[in-house]
Amino acid sequence: MSWNPMPIEELWILLSQSDSPSLLKKFLTLELYNKLKDKKTLRGGTLANCINTGCLHFRNNAGIYACDPEAYTVFEEIFNKVIKEYHKIESLCHPEPYYGTEEEIAALGNIDPEGKMVISTRVRVARSHTKYPFIPACTLEDLLNMENDTVTALKTLTGELAGQYYPLARMDKATEAQLVADHYLFRHDDITLRDAGLYKYWDTGRGIFYNEDQTFLCWVNEEDHIRLISLQKGGDLAAVYKRLVKAIHEMEDRMTFARRDGYGYLTFCATNLGTTLRASVLMAIPNVSKQANFDDFLAKHNIQSRGTRGFGSAVEDGVHDLSNKHRLGLTEYEAVKEMLNGVLAIKKWEEELAGMKKNA
Known part of the structure; x- marks a missing residue:
C-alpha cells in the first residue's frame, strides 16, 4: 500500500x-x-x-x-x-543525554515490592537513522535497507540483550495475534497513523526482535525506525531502566541516530522529541480512577493515562497504563524520575482510598 x-x-x-x-x-x-x-x-x-x-x-x-x-x-x-x-516549554533548548549514574539508577528501586498494584513496567525510546527519511517519505527500498541495517546491528548484541529477529512479512497470523495480545507486538489499526502515512507498504521491512526472556524488544519500522523497549512483570523500575540504558549504548556504538540541537532525538511525532523516552507501568487503580479529580491529579504530576492495552484502548478492571508526559526539555533520568514520583503519589492515594473503603 x-x-x-x-x-x-x-x-x-x-x-x-x-x-x-x-x-x-x-x-x-x-x-x-x-x-x-x-x-x-x-x-x-x-x-x-x-x-x-x-x-x-x-x-x-x-x-x-x-x-x-x-x-x-x-x-x-x-x-x-x-x-x-x-x-510546555518557552524555548527549544533540550539538554544533552543523561541516563544517570549506576547509583542513581539503582535508587529507582521497585515501585511495588508487595506486588499488589503494578502488573508490569516498561521503558522505551525511539530512534531514527540519520540516512533515511521517516516512513511517510520512505520508498520500498528505504524500508528494506533500514530493516537490514537495524537487524545487522541487533544480531551483534550479546548477553541478556541477545535475541532473534522475526520479520512481520513472514510471521504466521497466530503468532502475530499472540504477540499483540501479550503487548509485545505493534498493531496497524489506528486511522490517524494510517492517514499520516505510517502504514505504507505494510508489512514490508517491519518486524520485532526480542531476547529469550522477552524482557528486551526492538520494534523495527513501526512508527519510528527503531523502538528499543525494556520490560518485565512487576514494578522493578531500576532493573527495567538499567537494561534499556545498556541497550541504548550498545546500539549507539553500532549506528548513528538523528539529533538536532534544541530538539534532541528526532522522531516522526512532534510529541515524542527530545529524550523520546516513555517510562510506564500497567497499574490497577480502581478506586483512584473513579475520583472526580483524577485527571487533575494526573496533570499535576505530569502523568499520562492510557487504556489497559495502550494507546487508543479502553480501561479494563481499573487497570491503567501510566507514563511520564514530558519528553522534551529534560534529561532521560529526569523523565524516569518524573514518572516514578507521579506513580508513587497515585499508589499512595489508591492505598488510602482502599483503606477507607475497607474500614467503611
Whole structure:
C-alpha cells in the first residue's frame, strides 16, 4: 500500500472550517498556511504530508507529524509553535543525554515490592537513522535497507540483550495475534497513523526482535525506525531502566541516530522529541480512577493515562497504563524520575482510598 496526502487546498478548507481543538488548528493561521503551503524538503516532503491526518481527524492533539527529519526545519514556523505548546516549554533548548549514574539508577528501586498494584513496567525510546527519511517519505527500498541495517546491528548484541529477529512479512497470523495480545507486538489499526502515512507498504521491512526472556524488544519500522523497549512483570523500575540504558549504548556504538540541537532525538511525532523516552507501568487503580479529580491529579504530576492495552484502548478492571508526559526539555533520568514520583503519589492515594473503603 502506497500513500499520498489530500491536496493542500482541500486540507486547509477542512481544517479552517472545523472546530478542532488541535494545536495545528490553533497555530496554523491563513498567513502561515500561505507561507508554507508550497515549500518542500529535499526529499519532496510537503506541508500536506505533515498535516494530512490532523485535517482529517480532529481528535488528534497535535495534528501534525514530520514526514522526514528536514520537515522540522522547512516547516519550523508551525512545528516550533506546536512543540513549545505541547511540551510546555518557552524555548527549544533540550539538554544533552543523561541516563544517570549506576547509583542513581539503582535508587529507582521497585515501585511495588508487595506486588499488589503494578502488573508490569516498561521503558522505551525511539530512534531514527540519520540516512533515511521517516516512513511517510520512505520508498520500498528505504524500508528494506533500514530493516537490514537495524537487524545487522541487533544480531551483534550479546548477553541478556541477545535475541532473534522475526520479520512481520513472514510471521504466521497466530503468532502475530499472540504477540499483540501479550503487548509485545505493534498493531496497524489506528486511522490517524494510517492517514499520516505510517502504514505504507505494510508489512514490508517491519518486524520485532526480542531476547529469550522477552524482557528486551526492538520494534523495527513501526512508527519510528527503531523502538528499543525494556520490560518485565512487576514494578522493578531500576532493573527495567538499567537494561534499556545498556541497550541504548550498545546500539549507539553500532549506528548513528538523528539529533538536532534544541530538539534532541528526532522522531516522526512532534510529541515524542527530545529524550523520546516513555517510562510506564500497567497499574490497577480502581478506586483512584473513579475520583472526580483524577485527571487533575494526573496533570499535576505530569502523568499520562492510557487504556489497559495502550494507546487508543479502553480501561479494563481499573487497570491503567501510566507514563511520564514530558519528553522534551529534560534529561532521560529526569523523565524516569518524573514518572516514578507521579506513580508513587497515585499508589499512595489508591492505598488510602482502599483503606477507607475497607474500614467503611
